[in-house]
Amino acid sequence: MKPRQSSFWKVFAIPLGIGVLSAAGLFAALLGDGGWDSLSWVGLGVPAVIGVWGLFKRRG
Amino acid sequence: MSEGWKMKSKTIRRWSFIHTWTSLICTVFLLLLALTGLPLVFHHEIDHLLGNEPQLAHMPADTPQLNLEQLVAKAQAHRPGEAMQYLAWDEDDANGVIAIMAATAGTEPNSSHTFMLDARTGDAVEMPSANGGFTLFLLRLHVDMFAGLPGKLLLAFMGILFVVAIISGTVLYLPFMRRLKFATVRQDKSTRLRWLDLHNLLGVVTLTWALVVGVTGVISACADLIIAAWREDSLSAMIEPYKYAPPLSQRAPASELLTIAAKAAPGMQPDFIAFPGTRFSSEHHYAVFMKGSTHLTSHLLTPVLIDASTLAVTAIAERPWYMDAMGMSQPLHFGDYGGMPMKILWAVLDVLTIIVLGSGVYLWIVRRKT
Numbered sequence: 384m385k386p387r388q389s390s391f392w393k394v395f396a397i398p399l400g401i402g403v404l405s406a407a408g409l410f411a412a413l414l415g416d417g418g419w420d421s422l423s424w425v426g427l428g429v430p431a432v433i434g435v436w437g438l439f440k441r442r443g
Numbered sequence: 444m445s446e447g448w449k450m451k452s453k454t455i456r457r458w459s460f461i462h463t464w465t466s467l468i469c470t471v472f473l474l475l476l477a478l479t480g481l482p483l484v485f486h487h488e489i490d491h492l493l494g495n496e497p498q499l500a501h502m503p504a505d506t507p508q509l510n511l512e513q514l515v516a517k518a519q520a521h522r523p524g525e526a527m528q529y530l531a532w533d534e535d536d537a538n539g540v541i542a543i544m545a546a547t548a549g550t551e552p553n554s555s556h557t558f559m560l561d562a563r564t565g566d567a568v569e570m571p572s573a574n575g576g577f578t579l580f581l582l583r584l585h586v587d588m589f590a591g592l593p594g595k596l597l598l599a600f601m602g603i604l605f606v607v608a609i610i611s612g613t614v615l616y617l618p619f620m621r622r623l624k625f626a627t628v629r630q631d632k633s634t635r636l637r638w639l640d641l642h643n644l645l646g647v648v649t650l651t652w653a654l655v656v657g658v659t660g661v662i663s664a665c666a667d668l669i670i671a672a673w674r675e676d677s678l679s680a681m682i683e684p685y686k687y688a689p690p691l692s693q694r695a696p697a698s699e700l701l702t703i704a705a706k707a708a709p710g711m712q713p714d715f716i717a718f719p720g721t722r723f724s725s726e727h728h729y730a731v732f733m734k735g736s737t738h739l740t741s742h743l744l745t746p747v748l749i750d751a752s753t754l755a756v757t758a759i760a761e762r763p764w765y766m767d768a769m770g771m772s773q774p775l776h777f778g779d780y781g782g783m784p785m786k787i788l789w790a791v792l793d794v795l796t797i798i799v800l801g802s803g804v805y806l807w808i809v810r811r812k813t
Contacts, residue, residue: 391617393621394616395616397625398625398647401647405650405651409775412781413774413780419738420782420785423781424784424785424788427788427792428788430648430649430652430792431791431792431795434645434649437626440628440630
């Protein structure tokens with residue numbers, strides 16, 4: 384059981400972190416303006432930036 | 444290979460089958476939704492640029508407002524012979540009252556006419572963006588593909604397939620990425636591998652956002668059913684005593700509705716008023732929909748039912764959970780609750796989703812050829 388578990392975390396640790404950040408971002412702006420909005424920009428900005436970065440990474 | 448590994452590869456094949464077919468079936472529709480949704484994120488800005496947003500006259504800040512019945516009279520003079528369906532308050536301009544009228548109170552929403560009243564003068568200002576034009580055309584494509592309820596339900600079903608595709612894709616992410624570091628994009632092996640890696644990367648980073656927008660889209664697509672359930676469930680019990688009442692002959696003036704509703708639901712703000720005979724009220728009632736005064740609860744609406752001939756409060760409706768779910772789905776689907784930066788992020792994540800959809804189709808075609 385152990386090796387499988389470790390491979391689960393190896394693969395999903397970062398995606399899970401991004402998922403939690405996105406969820407926090409989606410929720411934060413529902414709670415208020417100003418600081419809450421900025422929090423949501425960070426939370427949703429992380430997946431957006433990583434995605435765009437992956438897309439435009441130099442070949443080779 | 445051990446027995447356990449064989450089971451594993453069978454499981455992978457099963458998930459792969461689910462992922463392939465749920466995605467392929469929904470992809471065309473999801474592309475339509477993502478492509479029309481992209482400009483809709485900015486519909487406010489687009490309507491403004493096109494000059495389709497109403498603009499009220501400049502007047503001194505302390506100019507008094509007309510009362511609601513005076514506004515109703517002005518609206519009826521503007522569109523004689525039509526019935527008032529709804530009055531709502533504009534979010535941007537405190538003097539803007541949005542009026543929705545149609546041939547009869549029960550007329551379906553797409554045949555209604557929406558315009559704005561200046562609350563100070565009662566002057567009608569047309570709202571071209573609410574009745575036609577580019578963004579409304581996109582919205583209809585996005586909401587029901589001009590096919591009414593069957594269109595909405597088809598898109599809701601496609602949304603469910605999309606959610607299943609996301610979940611199965613996440614399960615498959617594990618075997619594909621077992622030997623790879625996060626965000627690996629193999630550039631030099633083959634075009635197929637590069638796009639497989641990008642599909643995995645973009646898919647997994649947009650996962651949460653796409654799930655939330657997908658699920659809230661499905662909920663919004665079921666709005667007609669949700670409203671029908673509310674009428675069936677909640678509203679019909681409240682108006683039970685009116686079951687055999689004669690039809691409403693004389694509508695009492697609307698002037699004091701907000702005062703009455705504020706007294707019945709203290710600490711809440713009016714969102715819109717449904718006039719008697721619409722699908723948000725009964726034949727014998729005004730329904731003043733009150734929203735909470737905090738940021739979060741401003742999306743949750745509590746209707747106050749007011750007898751349309753005596754102006755007595757009949758009931759303050761409980762909010763069934765599905766109405767709350769529908770209320771919360773709207774901001775979470777539109778992305779309009781965190782200013783312009785959020786809209787831009789919404790657009791970026793939408794484009795990334797389009798790339799995930801496109802690369803998914805590409806990977807399927809390439810695999811078929813080999």
